[in-house]
Amino acid sequence: MCLAIPGKVIEIYEENGLTMGKIDYSGSQSTACLAYVPEAKTGQYVVVHAGFAISIMDEEEAQKVFEAWDEVTDAAREQGYNVTNEPLAEKNKRRS
Amino acid sequence: MKYLDEFRDPNIVKKIVKDIKDTVTQPWVIMEICGGQTHSIIKNGIHQMLPEEITLVHGPGCPVCVTPLEMIDQAIAIAKTDGVIFTSFGDMLRVPGSHSDLLKAKSEGADVRMVYSPLEALKLAREHPDREVVFFAVGFETTAPGNAMAVYQAEKEGLTNFSELVSHVLVPPAMKALLDDPQNRVQAYLAAGHVCAVMGWEEYEPIVQTYNVPIVPTGFEPMDLMEGIRLAVGQLENGRADLENQYSRVVKRQGNTEAKKIINEVYQVCDRKWRGIGTIPLSGWRLNDEYQMYDAAKKFNVGSIETMESDVCISGIILQGLKKPPECPAFGKECTPEHPLGATMVSSEGACAAYYKYHR
Numbered sequence A: 001m002c003l004a005i006p007g008k009v010i011e012i013y014e015e016n017g018l019t020m021g022k023i024d025y026s027g028s029q030s031t032a033c034l035a036y037v038p039e040a041k042t043g044q045y046v047v048v049h050a051g052f053a054i055s056i057m058d059e060e061e062a063q064k065v066f067e068a069w070d071e072v073t074d075a076a077r078e079q080g081y082n083v084t085n086e087p088l089a090e091k092n093k094r095r096s
Numbered sequence B: 001m002k003y004l005d006e007f008r009d010p011n012i013v014k015k016i017v018k019d020i021k022d023t024v025t026q027p028w029v030i031m032e033i034c035g036g037q038t039h040s041i042i043k044n045g046i047h048q049m050l051p052e053e054i055t056l057v058h059g060p061g062c063p064v065c066v067t068p069l070e071m072i073d074q075a076i077a078i079a080k081t082d083g084v085i086f087t088s089f090g091d092m093l094r095v096p097g098s099h100s101d102l103l104k105a106k107s108e109g110a111d112v113r114m115v116y117s118p119l120e121a122l123k124l125a126r127e128h129p130d131r132e133v134v135f136f137a138v139g140f141e142t143t144a145p146g147n148a149m150a151v152y153q154a155e156k157e158g159l160t161n162f163s164e165l166v167s168h169v170l171v172p173p174a175m176k177a178l179l180d181d182p183q184n185r186v187q188a189y190l191a192a193g194h195v196c197a198v199m200g201w202e203e204y205e206p207i208v209q210t211y212n213v214p215i216v217p218t219g220f221e222p223m224d225l226m227e228g229i230r231l232a233v234g235q236l237e238n239g240r241a242d243l244e245n246q247y248s249r250v251v252k253r254q255g256n257t258e259a260k261k262i263i264n265e266v267y268q269v270c271d272r273k274w275r276g277i278g279t280i281p282l283s284g285w286r287l288n289d290e291y292q293m294y295d296a297a298k299k300f301n302v303g304s305i306e307t308m309e310s311d312v313c314i315s316g317i318i319l320q321g322l323k324k325p326p327e328c329p330a331f332g333k334e335c336t337p338e339h340p341l342g343a344t345m346v347s348s349e350g351a352c353a354a355y356y357k358y359h360r
């Protein structure tokens, strides 16, 4: 019951005195109440549970986890291990 | 899907597993609190990838599972009342009460409707001023922001035909109750990420200190869970006990302050009975004194309903992490998701149903 999923805010509007948002989950769309994330802007990702956004996705933090493990891979590569992942530097180039 | 798929990367999960294997030197027991995490662990085989030193036990974090039988019976009694539209999250509809369930009540003529958000229940109340609309407000801290908002809005709009049957449960008191049990085996907790998204982790810090137990707020994807386990094992191996946040992309120390404001406006802490466990002091929310007119149990006078549990079901012991579902003699025999004897078989987040689905 506590599953919440990230979706992208694509529109913000008012309904019955509450801030609401149209949320895109990779193609399928629905609405969610944004009253608890008043700073949310269109284009940002929010985490939605039972029709309410309960948190704004911190994209920098999301990135950090990967970078930490990519660095582990990079280090292994430098030590001569055969690792298949794309090096972190290449990934960053692609991201920016 | 963005922010989901990346966190399922099997290559990184493998790397984390290797790191855990390199770190671990002795047996440890770690409990994931949340039923959503239990489901993800069993589904993705996380428990099978771990070194054998590490035992995961599945906690009581499935609201559907721990909602006491008499609440289900009260819900059914209200749903059968003339003029009532009874609304609920889908997963409560099949939970067996003493004699029936909400879906059966519906097939017998009760107006039971599944809603995805409590605001849909409120909408029904607006659209049907001649009917009483009741919402079954169950769940942990994660569902409370929405459930509280529905009452708050009803009050603001002057909607008098809306009420809630409230059976909210709180995670930290249950974590404490488990640690206080003399049979306790749990040495570290993965805290429920979305509960912490709402509440933050300040209330977990005293538990870390008092019981000297690592607590790691953790997300739901395979990479999150493995990383949460890695952090917990790292602490245990180093003799540390800290609050360490794995789910930093969603969980902040103070939680969601806007949500906490509305929750505290509408609900107040109370003792709560947990199915299979018993009453845990100060482990639930009920409507605040100023919002009593939104209490469906009072409005429909069902508060005195008493109940009986199946005596073969050991779900209480399973919910405390003392036994695994296949150790129940009824598992997969008399008790299946089609004919559940206990609530841990009903919800896909219940430990028995998760084992039944992925492990037979």
Ligand code: SF4
Residues within 6 Å of the ligand: B312, B313, B314, B315, B318, B325, B328, B329, B330, B331, B332, B335, B336, B340, B341, B342, B343, B344, B345, B352
């Ligand atoms: S298998 Fe069924 S009877 Fe046994 S503990 Fe689980 S829910 Fe209860």
